[in-house]
Amino acid sequence: MWLEGSALATWVREAPTILAFATILTLHTFGMGVLVGASAVLSLRLLGVGGNVPLVPLRILFRVVWGGFWINLVTGTLLFTADATTRGVQPLYFIKLFFVAIGVVSVILIERHVYGGNTDPPVVSATAKRLAFLSLVAWVVAITAGRLLAYVR
Amino acid sequence: MPFVNVPHLHLLMNHVPTVGTVIGLGLFLLSFVRRSEHLRHASLEVFFLIALASLPVYLTGLAAQGAIAGSAGVSDAAIAAHHDRAMLAFTFVEITGFVAWLALWQFRRLARPAGWTAPAFLLLGVVTLALMADAASVGGEIRHPEIKISETAIAASGWFTAASVEGFVTNSPWVWPAAETLHFIGLSLLFGVLFLVNLRLLGAGALRSVSYASLHRLLPWGMLGLGVNLVTGMLFTIAAPDQYINNTPFYWKMGCLMIAGVNMLYLTVFDKLWALEPGDDAAFLDKAIAASSIGAWVGVIYAGRMLPFIGNAF
Numbered sequence: 001m002w003l004e005g006s007a008l009a010t011w012v013r014e015a016p017t018i019l020a021f022a023t024i025l026t027l028h029t030f031g032m033g034v035l036v037g038a039s040a041v042l043s044l045r046l047l048g049v050g051g052n053v054p055l056v057p058l059r060i061l062f063r064v065v066w067g068g069f070w071i072n073l074v075t076g077t078l079l080f081t082a083d084a085t086t087r088g089v090q091p092l093y094f095i096k097l098f099f100v101a102i103g104v105v106s107v108i109l110i111e112r113h114v115y116g117g118n119t120d121p122p123v124v125s126a127t128a129k130r131l132a133f134l135s136l137v138a139w140v141v142a143i144t145a146g147r148l149l150a151y152v153r
Numbered sequence: 154m155p156f157v158n159v160p161h162l163h164l165l166m167n168h169v170p171t172v173g174t175v176i177g178l179g180l181f182l183l184s185f186v187r188r189s190e191h192l193r194h195a196s197l198e199v200f201f202l203i204a205l206a207s208l209p210v211y212l213t214g215l216a217a218q219g220a221i222a223g224s225a226g227v228s229d230a231a232i233a234a235h236h237d238r239a240m241l242a243f244t245f246v247e248i249t250g251f252v253a254w255l256a257l258w259q260f261r262r263l264a265r266p267a268g269w270t271a272p273a274f275l276l277l278g279v280v281t282l283a284l285m286a287d288a289a290s291v292g293g294e295i296r297h298p299e300i301k302i303s304e305t306a307i308a309a310s311g312w313f314t315a316a317s318v319e320g321f322v323t324n325s326p327w328v329w330p331a332a333e334t335l336h337f338i339g340l341s342l343l344f345g346v347l348f349l350v351n352l353r354l355l356g357a358g359a360l361r362s363v364s365y366a367s368l369h370r371l372l373p374w375g376m377l378g379l380g381v382n383l384v385t386g387m388l389f390t391i392a393a394p395d396q397y398i399n400n401t402p403f404y405w406k407m408g409c410l411m412i413a414g415v416n417m418l419y420l421t422v423f424d425k426l427w428a429l430e431p432g433d434d435a436a437f438l439d440k441a442i443a444a445s446s447i448g449a450w451v452g453v454i455y456a457g458r459m460l461p462f463i464g465n466a467f
Contacts, residue, residue, distance in 0.1 A: 022461075022462035037342065143337050147333050151330040
């Protein structure tokens with residue numbers, strides 16, 4: 001496949017330097033910790049099991065989430081190009097992408113629901129709680145599918 | 154030749170868990186005689202730090218096992234028996250450490266000791282000490298046959314042995330991937346909580362308007378992630394020790410983990426942090442500690458993910 005044969009993909013996959021594949025994979029793991037970690041803390045707070053942290057200042061977590069998301073979009077794309085012919089036909093890979101999409105959409109909807117209105121301080125509606133739960137589940141499934149990619153052929 | 158190698162480190166550190174448990178238990182008992190809550194806090198802090206310090210003791214023990222098993226003048230049966238007893242003792246020292254952390258966290262919030270702590274630590278402390286002393290005495294048999302207790306003291310014991318853990322992980326194709334998945338989920342939870350708490354100390358954005366006490370509520374979630382990762386991490390290490398004990402980044406990872414672990418205790422108990430009200434700025438030193446904590450966790454993730462790439466032990 002042309003993508004996998006491109007110079008960039010070859011570099012990611014084969015460059016004899018620790019700065020190629022290994023570092024990109026490690027950045028992907030770090031981005032996961034940032035993205036899922038911040039999103040999980042937010043969801044736990046919305047579900048009422050993460051204490052009584054005031055909601056307004058927690059809005060900064062969305063910036064953390066997006067920081068992690070962009071790191072992983074870039075590193076994830078690079079990792080995909082390096083291995084496109086394998087990943088492109090693996091159902092597990094698309095399951096992962098699907099749940100990542102659900103996770104990202106749920107985070108966007110959470111921000112709209114909790115912070116979009118004019119209520120001050122923000123109130124946590126039943127919908128926000130359902131979205132928080134959905135987001136937790138989506139990240140757990142996405143991590144599971146992603147991790148299993150290394151073991152399932 | 155470096156002046157100290159990893160098996161040598163095991164000999165330097167191997168008395169820490171036993172002696173430390175004696176000190177922790179002693180301080181705990183003394184706190185009742187002296188009716189001192191400060192002493193009781195100190196004893197629980199000792200239990201937590203001993204749990205932390207026992208990790209490198211166990212891991213350097215694995216390295217020592219790899220280095221001397223099969224050589225002349227050492228008893229392989231004694232090595233295997235020592236590992237089994239040490240694994241059991243390690244399990245209890247970790248349980249004691251986690252429960253001590255939970256008690257310290259609760260003390261911090263309630264400002265008075267909870268009723269369950271007295272019987273819990275009496276029991277856990279005594280059991281841990283007995284198991285640790287047993288593991289230590291069997292360890293002594295490896296190189297010192299002159300203190301031989303008896304052959305029966307060395308015989309393999311029960312179902313909870315290093316060999317059975319290794320079998321559990323390697324005999325089924327799904328245990329390793331499942332443990333890896335849990336390890337990554339635990340990582341996210343742990344990192345998410347500690348990143349937020351440390352960002353507050355650094356005064357990032359609107360987070361300065363949050364009291365430290367309200368973020369303190371989140372710490373058990375981080376501790377849950379740490380617990381999951383300790384259990385799954387030990388499964389990997391016991392099942393495939395060669396991948397780790399001969400791997401330089403593994404020691405970086407453990408070094409960072411020790412720094413981050415001490416930091417976790419600092420975040421849990423220190424008065425100065427607890428007193429931070431909405432809008433208060435943390436002291437410069439606390440900001441520096443918060444930054445080093447984030448750095449240590451990033452180091453743990455970096456070295457952990459780099460394990461298969463930097464060393465060539467995989």
